[in-house]
Amino acid sequence: MSDPIASLNPEQIKAVHRVKGPVLVLAGAGSGKTKALTHRVAYLIQTKQISPANILAITFTNKAAGEMRERIQRLIRSRSDKPFNVSTFHSFCAKVLRREAHHLGYAANFTILDADDQLTAVKQAMEMLQLDIKRTAPEAVRAHISSAKNELMDEDAYTSVASGTFQQIVAKVYRAYQDILRRNQAMDFDDLLMNLVIIFQGQPKVLARYQEQFKYILVDEYQDTNTAQYRLTSLLAAKHRNLFVVGDDWQSIYSWRGANFRNILNFHNDYPDAYIVKLEQNYRSTQNILDAAHAVIAHNKNRSDKKLWTNQASGELITVYEASNGKDEGDFIVREILAWRGRTRAQLNNFVVLYRTNAQSRALEETMLRAGLPYRVIGGVRFYERREIKDMLAFLKLLANPDDNLALQRIINLPARGIGKKTLQALEQEAYSADKGMYDYITHLNNPTPAVQEFVGVMRQIERKSPRLNLSRLLDLVLTASGYQTMLKAEGIEGETRLENIAELKSVMEKYDHLAPAEALSIFLEEVALISDTDNLTLADDAITLMTLHTAKGLEFDYVFMVGAEENLFPHSRSLMDAEELEEERRLCYVGITRARQKVYFTHAEERLIYGNLQANPRSRFIDDLPEELTEFVRRSGPVRQTSGQERRLQPGDKVIHRQFGPGVIISQTGDIVTVAFVKYGIKDLAADLADIKPK
DNA sequence: TCGTCCTCAACGAAC
DNA sequence: TTGAGGACGA
Ligand SMILES: Nc1ncnc2c1ncn2[C@@H]1O[C@H](COP(=O)(O)OP(=O)(O)OP(=O)(O)O)[C@@H](O)[C@H]1O
Numbered sequence: 001m002s003d004p005i006a007s008l009n010p011e012q013i014k015a016v017h018r019v020k021g022p023v024l025v026l027a028g029a030g031s032g033k034t035k036a037l038t039h040r041v042a043y044l045i046q047t048k049q050i051s052p053a054n055i056l057a058i059t060f061t062n063k064a065a066g067e068m069r070e071r072i073q074r075l076i077r078s079r080s081d082k083p084f085n086v087s088t089f090h091s092f093c094a095k096v097l098r099r100e101a102h103h104l105g106y107a108a109n110f111t112i113l114d115a116d117d118q119l120t121a122v123k124q125a126m127e128m129l130q131l132d133i134k135r136t137a138p139e140a141v142r143a144h145i146s147s148a149k150n151e152l153m154d155e156d157a158y159t160s161v162a163s164g165t166f167q168q169i170v171a172k173v174y175r176a177y178q179d180i181l182r183r184n185q186a187m188d189f190d191d192l193l194m195n196l197v198i199i200f201q202g203q204p205k206v207l208a209r210y211q212e213q214f215k216y217i218l219v220d221e222y223q224d225t226n227t228a229q230y231r232l233t234s235l236l237a238a239k240h241r242n243l244f245v246v247g248d249d250w251q252s253i254y255s256w257r258g259a260n261f262r263n264i265l266n267f268h269n270d271y272p273d274a275y276i277v278k279l280e281q282n283y284r285s286t287q288n289i290l291d292a293a294h295a296v297i298a299h300n301k302n303r304s305d306k307k308l309w310t311n312q313a314s315g316e317l318i319t320v321y322e323a324s325n326g327k328d329e330g331d332f333i334v335r336e337i338l339a340w341r342g343r344t345r346a347q348l349n350n351f352v353v354l355y356r357t358n359a360q361s362r363a364l365e366e367t368m369l370r371a372g373l374p375y376r377v378i379g380g381v382r383f384y385e386r387r388e389i390k391d392m393l394a395f396l397k398l399l400a401n402p403d404d405n406l407a408l409q410r411i412i413n414l415p416a417r418g419i420g421k422k423t424l425q426a427l428e429q430e431a432y433s434a435d436k437g438m439y440d441y442i443t444h445l446n447n448p449t450p451a452v453q454e455f456v457g458v459m460r461q462i463e464r465k466s467p468r469l470n471l472s473r474l475l476d477l478v479l480t481a482s483g484y485q486t487m488l489k490a491e492g493i494e495g496e497t498r499l500e501n502i503a504e505l506k507s508v509m510e511k512y513d514h515l516a517p518a519e520a521l522s523i524f525l526e527e528v529a530l531i532s533d534t535d536n537l538t539l540a541d542d543a544i545t546l547m548t549l550h551t552a553k554g555l556e557f558d559y560v561f562m563v564g565a566e567e568n569l570f571p572h573s574r575s576l577m578d579a580e581e582l583e584e585e586r587r588l589c590y591v592g593i594t595r596a597r598q599k600v601y602f603t604h605a606e607e608r609l610i611y612g613n614l615q616a617n618p619r620s621r622f623i624d625d626l627p628e629e630l631t632e633f634v635r636r637s638g639p640v641r642q643t644s645g646q647e648r649r650l651q652p653g654d655k656v657i658h659r660q661f662g663p664g665v666i667i668s669q670t671g672d673i674v675t676v677a678f679v680k681y682g683i684k685d686l687a688a689d690l691a692d693i694k695p696k
Numbered sequence: 697t698c699g700t701c702c703t704c705a706a707c708g709a710a711c
Numbered sequence: 712t713t714g715a716g717g718a719c720g721a
Contacts, residue, residue: 359712530711611706699721
């Protein structure tokens with residue numbers, strides 16, 4: 001292997017060698033930002049003799065962290081067991097909090113709530129406050145609490161700024177929700193970030209310790225940091241100021257969960273002495289792909305100015321396929337993939353199909369199945385969110401944290417033993433009055449009901465044997481002792497499938513079998529809680545990859561299909577009203593195009609089934625923004641030239657004004673009915689005689 | 697309390 | 712189209 005530095009270009013080398021002080025690498029897609037970051041870590045360790053323990057590298061996914069750890073080890077030709085602190089923000093916070101959460105009254109074994117449990121806790125909070133779940137959507141409340149935390153607003157801060165009925169409700173629920181979480185010894189995803197910031201800000205000595213440890217900090221994908229992550233980074237780097245961040249504001253696509261690309265654009269204000277590196281050579285894509293991507297992003301107003309060029313030839317044209325319907329769209333993709341495979345012996349692993357919403361994957365899956373092509377879907381309904389998996393995990397969570405009432409409530413009646421909603425509520429109330437966790441409470445009851453006794457017996461048995469069992473044997477024990485296995489076996493086909501899923505869970509747990517039982521469980525539960533969709537992408541089998549545009553960030557493939565390139569789908573209908581959201585859709589398109597090494601396809605359909613009825617959407621504005629000379633338009637019947645100057649009546653996407661409902665956007669037209677999304681009144685079906693609707 | 701049938705809203709992206 | 716949640720009877 002050659003000297004690693006030699007494989008970098010001069011600009012990348014500058015970024016790697018500037019060891020001291022703040023450094024910003026602001027550069028476009030595929031310019032080698034992540035590569036520079038990886039090499040910098042290796043350089044710090046190998047050439048500058050800095051201990052890995054003093055370095056903290058933050059990546060966007062656990063998978064990226066794992067790959068980086070491997071690459072660094074290869075670069076420094078070492079298999080040392082010294083800990084490399086390469087992780088995501090969330091798992092970094094979780095690890096530190098295991099040691100420091102006591103400052104906030106949490107024990108080290110706190111539970112990490114997943115999205116599902118969060119919602120359950122919100123509902124419980126609302127029930128306690130006697131709020132009507134039908135009048136106030138718990139999901140909306142959860143989302144607001146989450147945003148507040150990402151902005152570092154605790155319940156007091158939120159209460160003091162809450163205005164309007166809804167926000168005041170949220171403020172109340174927020175308080176009750178935090179109360180529930182504390183009693184459960186549980187933190188949600190957002191707490192992991194916010195609580196660590198609270199500790200660092202309130203305990204200067206603790207902060208100083210970590211500042212001293214992490215003298216060198218590196219952050220990838222800095223454009224998608226939220227306020228909490230930004231603050232955390234600033235706090236940790238404040239002492240030594242050796243902060244290296246890389247990112248691309250054009251690729252900021254997570255504003256809806258609090259990310260703010262101004263964090264990267266303001267870096268030079270936060271650190272006036274920052275050394276700024278621009279990388280302009282792209283090593284991933286052809287010139288046509290870069291030009292197309294640039295043409296799309298150029299329409300955005302809020303963005304930095306950047307250049308990107310490549311040594312590569314212009315390459316393939318962008319192909320735009322107009323399908324007659326969703327099925328035709330899928331068939332086209334299959335035909336193209338087979339054709340490429342015939343021509344170039346390309347592996348299926350080199351193909352990715354990207355869509356805007358998870359719901360679009362189903363139709364594509366069916367096409368792939370029919371064609372007999374192996375595929376993998378990344379994301380969507382996640383493995384760890386399946387009922388049987390969550391049930392198994394709940395047993396394990398309760399074992400790890402007896403205060404986890406949410407876990408207990410999930411499993412106390414599994415298999416059904418007559419503990420229903422009423423009984424559960426009573427137990428909860430009694431435990432609450434006794435100021436105890438529910439498990440603690442029911443294990444110390446004087447005369448428990450037989451059903452409760454039975455459950456306690458199951459848990460006692462598991463508790464007693466668990467110290468001597470490795471993780472996979474522990475799962476076996478849970479499965480048999482609880483009676484869950486018997487229950488599923490009695491269920492027939494569906495139970496079989498569920499048992500298969502549990503078997504898959506077991507094979508994951510086997511990877512932790514070499515760890516001591518005492519620590520294996522908590523490590524496993526933490527990793528499972530923080531696993532991300534991309535983490536599940538492995539190219540072990542040769543298969544076509546299907547995923548959302550968001551999930552594709554940071555990845556690269558030879559052939560990229562962007563499907564459903566239609567107004568209302570992409571850009572999504574919910575974004576059409578808001579200029580900033582539209583810019584984010586555009587950035588998403590930029591991300592999609594720039595994933596490709598060789599060839600990009602856009603596909604759209606004249607009509608497609610949505611909720612079981614046909615909808616017609618015009619093709620995406622992003623297609624219209626592609627340079628004509630780089631684009632090849634194909635229809636079902638064969639290549640055609642672009643139709644110019646389409647006649648415009650009222651079409652989906654048009655902005656309109658309604659006499660009664662005010663401004664809105666046309667979503668679709670079916671026969672005599674137009675569906676319009678109104679800014680104030682939501683989605684309405686109206687007679688299409690146009691009497692009440694005027695173009696804006 | 698629990699399972700089944702039925703209605704009706706959902707689908708925006710995820711650590 | 713699918714899935715969650717309510718109504719209902721056992
Ligand atoms: N100096 C270089 N010489 C050759 N290839 C390079 C060089 N730098 C990066 N590459 C390659 O270019 C591709 C993109 O690199 P990398 O993922 O680091 O870019 P990036 O800027 O992080 O991209 P993105 O912003 O799209 O995530 C990778 O395949 C990488 O190996």
